[in-house]
Amino acid sequence: MRTGGSLPPRDGEGDRAKRGGGDSKFVARPAVARARQLRKDMSVSERLLWQRLRLRPKGYKFRRQHPIGPYIADSCCLSERFVIEVDGSAHDAIDRAKFDLRRNAFMKENGFRVLRVTAARVLANADDTAEAIVARLPSPLHRPADGPPPRAGEAT
Structure with missing residues (x-):
């Protein structure tokens, strides 16, 4: 038994979760903490969509309430760099529309x-x-596995 000082925290008791978790140069810790809170407070429409996207349709992995820089995307597929925003009636307000434009x-x-x-x-x-x-996910302009397009006169 240790003497002097405080004991280390038990499993799950550290302050890391309160600070926002992992280390990333791209995501500030408060954004991670806010994303975690938003995951608990998802709207009905976000929950319905998440129930479908979490099943990895056509092999695409989605994340919900994922921080990207100072913003938090409702859902995203990182492999395709594709963000899905579910807009409720709150997005109709002028100040919210300006925020959405900056985020986009x-x-x-x-x-x-x-x-x-x-x-x-x-x-x-x-x-x-x-x-x-899911139908919108594949980017027609970025298909590195297919290689370059054929040259004129070459068979496809």
């Missing part, structure tokens, strides 16, 4: 494609919405 600009500057989906669409048919999202 930041995401695009950092190589992410952004797809905005209305909460009403998700609530109406979450399965079709998830299928439509």
Whole structure:
């Protein structure tokens, strides 16, 4: 038994979770803590969509409430650098629209494609919405496994 000083924290009792977790030069720790809170407080439409996307449709892995820089994406597929934002009625406010424009600009500057989906669409048919999202994932301009396009006159 140790004498003097305090005992080390038990499993799960450290202050690391309160500070925001892991070390990343791209993500500030408060953003990670905020993302964790948002995962607990997801809207009904976000939950419905997440229930479909978490099953890894067509092998794509999605993350929910994922920090990207100072912003937190509702859902994203990091391998395709694709962000999905579920917009409820709160996004109709002018100040919120300006915030959304800044966030979209930041995401695009950092190589992410952004797809905005209305909460009403998700609530109406979450399965079709998830299928439509997955259909948009493959980027036609970026297919490194296929190699360069054939030259003129070469067989395909």
